[in-house]
Amino acid sequence: MYRRIQEGMCLSPPISGFDVFEDVKKESFFQSQPAMLSLCAHLQELKGKMSGFSNTEVREEIHKLLQVSLWGNKCDLSISGGQDNSQKTSVLSSLEDFKAFILVDDMDSLWNILLRNRDGNNESRTRVDIVLDNAGFELVTDFILADAMLSLNLATEVHFHGKVGPWYVSDTTKHDYDWTIQKCLATNNKWMSKCGQTWKENLKKGRWVYHQHLFWTLPHEYCTMAEVAPDLYTELQKSDLVLFKGDLNYRKLTGDRKWDYTVPFSEALRSFHPAPLCSIRTLKADVQVGLQEGVGERLSAAETDWMISGKYGVIQFSPVV
Numbered sequence: 531m532y533r534r535i536q537e538g539m540c541l542s543p544p545i546s547g548f549d550v551f552e553d554v555k556k557e558s559f560f561q562s563q564p565a566m567l568s569l570c571a572h573l574q575e576l577k578g579k580m581s582g583f584s585n586t587e588v589r590e591e592i593h594k595l596l597q598v599s600l601w602g603n604k605c606d607l608s609i610s611g612g613q614d615n616s617q618k619t620s621v622l623s624s625l626e627d628f629k630a631f632i633l634v635d636d637m638d639s640l641w642n643i644l645l646r647n648r649d650g651n652n653e654s655r656t657r658v659d660i661v662l663d664n665a666g667f668e669l670v671t672d673f674i675l676a677d678a679m680l681s682l683n684l685a686t687e688v689h690f691h692g693k694v695g696p697w698y699v700s701d702t703t704k705h706d707y708d709w710t711i712q713k714c715l716a717t718n719n720k721w722m723s724k725c726g727q728t729w730k731e732n733l734k735k736g737r738w739v740y741h742q743h744l745f746w747t748l749p750h751e752y753c754t755m756a757e758v759a760p761d762l763y764t765e766l767q768k769s770d771l772v773l774f775k776g777d778l779n780y781r782k783l784t785g786d787r788k789w790d791y792t793v794p795f796s797e798a799l800r801s802f803h804p805a806p807l808c809s810i811r812t813l814k815a816d817v818q819v820g821l822q823e824g825v826g827e828r829l830s831a832a833e834t835d836w837m838i839s840g841k842y843g844v845i846q847f848s849p850v851v
């Protein structure tokens with residue numbers, strides 16, 4: 531359907547470059563602004579005190595921001611049919627309450643990779659890639675996470691991957707990416723504006739890099755990437771850690787199959803192992819692997835819509851196997 535819409539636009543010059551979802555995406559950004567402001571203030575405060583942080587404190591902070599980025603994935607405009615689905619309240623203050631809804635949390639595995647950079651010598655490089663999902667609140671949570679990873683010396687460069695055109699209503703395009711940074715920079719809130727400034731500089735200095743590839747809007751499951759888009763697979767192989775945001779990425783990682791809940795994530799990925807990777811996803815479609823014995827059955831008995839409501843989430847890691 532999204533390709534059909536895109537095709538319709540492409541065949542209608544002079545509006546072939548028009549994003550039919552632009553207005554709802556912008557509206558969702560503005561409606562989430564109070565929640566974004568509190569995150570930006572939190573990040574700047576963190577930067578002010580992090581020089582004396584122990585590794586344990588750094589771990590705790592980055593774990594918090596990973597969870598913020600996870601819950602940011604609740605805000606997509608395809609699950610709400612384009613209706614307001616913005617973040618109205620600060621996520622940070624709710625993290626403890628939300629913990630029970632994280633079905634898999636592989637933070638330890640992520641930490642082992644990120645710690646290598648922090649403990650390494652100045653010449654070591656750690657590249658983290660983020661395969662983006664929704665613009666609006668979720669994108670800002672991804673920026674906050676990426677900024678913190680650089681500032682806390684857990685990574686040296688972050689590469690973002692976006693869509694070539696409008697997709698699943700709110701998915702991030704290059705225009706959304708640049709627009710969001712520019713809007714943050716131009717706001718009259720000092721913390722948000724400072725964030726926007728840093729993010730613009732990160733791009734200029736090559737600490738942040740934006741990529742786009744047609745593959746992300748093609749129907750292929752990711753285990754075919756090496757064959758269908760070898761250039762993209764080779765690009766991901768340069769990464770130390772690839773974070774896949776959102777539900778649709780999870781469906782394509784696991785091939786949207788009816789896996790048993792307990793099948794290991796690495797197995798469900800089949801031949802897709804370009805680099806260590808992690809899915810950060812709230813559940814909106816009926817595929818889930820890597821659960822402890824009995825968890826899926828227990829949830830199914832208690833809540834018929836647990837796999838599609840966006841209430842549950844995973845931070846699920848796979849090493850290169």
Ligand SMILES: O=P(O)(O)OC[C@H]1O[C@](O)(CO)[C@@H](O)[C@@H]1O
Pocket residue numbers: 603606608609663664698775776777778779781812814815
């Ligand atoms: O933005 P996300 O997290 O990838 O979610 C997209 C998901 O939303 C839906 O369009 C509706 O729930 C799913 O079909 C799709 O997997």
